[in-house]
Amino acid sequence: MIEVRHAGAKGFGVFAKALIPRGSRLLAESSLISIDNHKPSILRAARQLTSRDHQKLLALSPNPVKRRSILSNLEAALLSLPRVERHAVNLNTLNIFRNNNFGLSDDAGTRAVFETVARINHSCVPNSQGNFHTGIGQFVVHALRPIPCGDEITISYLDDQLAGGEARREHLEEGYGFTCACSLCGGGSSITAKSESRRADLQRDLGVFAEAKAARDGQTAVTDADADVELVMMNTLIAAYEAEGLAGRELATIYLAAADLAAKLGDSTMAQSLARRGLQLELDAVGVDSPHYIASAAAAQSLVSDDI
Numbered sequence: 001m002i003e004v005r006h007a008g009a010k011g012f013g014v015f016a017k018a019l020i021p022r023g024s025r026l027l028a029e030s031s032l033i034s035i036d037n038h039k040p041s042i043l044r045a046a047r048q049l050t051s052r053d054h055q056k057l058l059a060l061s062p063n064p065v066k067r068r069s070i071l072s073n074l075e076a077a078l079l080s081l082p083r084v085e086r087h088a089v090n091l092n093t094l095n096i097f098r099n100n101n102f103g104l105s106d107d108a109g110t111r112a113v114f115e116t117v118a119r120i121n122h123s124c125v126p127n128s129q130g131n132f133h134t135g136i137g138q139f140v141v142h143a144l145r146p147i148p149c150g151d152e153i154t155i156s157y158l159d160d161q162l163a164g165g166e167a168r169r170e171h172l173e174e175g176y177g178f179t180c181a182c183s184l185c186g187g188g189s190s191i192t193a194k195s196e197s198r199r200a201d202l203q204r205d206l207g208v209f210a211e212a213k214a215a216r217d218g219q220t221a222v223t224d225a226d227a228d229v230e231l232v233m234m235n236t237l238i239a240a241y242e243a244e245g246l247a248g249r250e251l252a253t254i255y256l257a258a259a260d261l262a263a264k265l266g267d268s269t270m271a272q273s274l275a276r277r278g279l280q281l282e283l284d285a286v287g288v289d290s291p292h293y294i295a296s297a298a299a300a301q302s303l304v305s306d307d308i
């Protein structure tokens with residue numbers, strides 16, 4: 001279904017070998033190396049790898065900026081030391097781990113590297129999403145929309161998918177050392193300009209909403225009017241994600257929270273349609289066997305009477 005191959009200036013990338021339907025599981029992979037709160041040393045974990053697995057790790061992509069800055073700071077000292085090569089390998093191991101690891105959002109705070117997942121490049125409008133599947137103990141990647149044969153598989157490296165272009169560029173340049181060449185950032189087209197102004201409007205509305213909420217907090221009991229305003233804000237947020245062509249778990253979570261709120265406010269028609277869309281998005285992003293999806297479907301059961 002997928003293959004790893006050269007992706008031009010981005011280095012390697014992962015590509016569709018056939019038309020991939022929305023919601024397909026593109027891969028499920030066990031970690032090559034992982035660390036958690038109890039075993040926080042990357043180098044100690046790397047020493048426990050077989051030499052074949054260490055070679056696989058060292059073949060992954062380093063952060064070019066960090067490698068340059070680490071090496072220029074330490075180069076003189078390193079060159080005067082014995083076992084120079086060993087130090088260089090250690091620096092490379094650290095750099096590569098940092099450029100390719102994912103947080104698994106578990107209680108242990110595990111961060112891990114997955115060999116094929118690590119080849120998936122970033123897009124600000126990704127067609128896929130990766131999540132750790134606690135049921136099978138593997139990292140899974142799902143198609144968020146149909147992916148034509150030959151298209152590149154992309155995920156988002158961003159924390160805030162609705163951030164404006166400047167914030168996105170800063171995050172990607174400082175965190176990963178690259179200038180994003182995705183379809184949204186690469187162009188300077190009218191699509192990019194529309195997206196920028198939509199994102200700026202949304203950030204402004206969110207700011208006004210957060211200020212008003214902070215001013216109200218602790219002063220009076222939450223009224224239906226406050227909940228109405230919150231539901232309008234959630235629907236604005238949802239509309240922005242949809243207009244930007246963004247899907248995935250974050251959006252599913254907003255839909256499901258909005259469905260709950262609509263139900264509390266007595267609008268069962270809105271609650272049902274929000275819950276249906278939220279569950280569909282979650283299903284596409286994690287799969288029917290995912291404990292996340294199973295929990296969401298159970299929680300939304302009273303809102304959605306039929307199967308989606």
Ligand SMILES: C[S@@+](CC[C@H](N)C(=O)[O-])C[C@H]1O[C@@H](n2cnc3c(N)ncnc32)[C@H](O)[C@@H]1O
Pocket residue numbers: 009010011012013060061062063064099100118119120121122123176177178179180181182
């Ligand atoms: C986790 S790796 C992804 C796989 C990598 N291309 C490889 O050859 O192994 C992250 C690196 O890929 C490149 N990359 C990922 N997404 C990119 C994008 N949207 N634009 C330009 N470079 C990108 C950057 O060099 C980044 O540091």
